[in-house]
Amino acid sequence: MNLDTKNRFLKIALRLFGVIFLLVYPLSLVWPSGWVWHGGEGVYYFQMIVGVYAVLGVFLILAASRPNDNRSLISFTVWSSVVHALIMAAQAFGDQSEHGHLVGDVPALLLVAAVLAYLAPQNDSFG
Numbered sequence: 001m002n003l004d005t006k007n008r009f010l011k012i013a014l015r016l017f018g019v020i021f022l023l024v025y026p027l028s029l030v031w032p033s034g035w036v037w038h039g040g041e042g043v044y045y046f047q048m049i050v051g052v053y054a055v056l057g058v059f060l061i062l063a064a065s066r067p068n069d070n071r072s073l074i075s076f077t078v079w080s081s082v083v084h085a086l087i088m089a090a091q092a093f094g095d096q097s098e099h100g101h102l103v104g105d106v107p108a109l110l111l112v113a114a115v116l117a118y119l120a121p122q123n124d125s126f127g
Helices: 003-022 024-030 043-063 067-094 096-103 105-119
Strands: none
Touching (some): 003 024, 003 043, 003 067, 024 043, 043 067
16 A cells, blocks of 8 residues: 555544544443443543543544654554553453453454554654
8 A cells, every 4th residue: 555545544444443432432332242331330531531532532633634743642542442441452352241341442452553553654663
């Protein structure tokens, strides 16, 4: 894939993932077992996560206009998504009531990381 095509797809991916991050709360209403931990207990924690992802979503949408100038944000999104997904996967494997996350938010975050890592402008974080 040439650089122009990659950049065009990166802009689309940043906007799409930004919108999805803004929709974490509605996703939790539609599919709670894949997006809400502990059966909805710990509502304060969930509100915090929703707020953080909403802010990240806004910044990803803004970054889409100039991805090369926002490499560190893209890198942060990739690496924080991988770490978050791995921690959630370990927790979901250890708690049978959380297995829904193995087909919900865990693969979703790994998809975000893989797509953005592949499309990201080259910098020190990606080789």
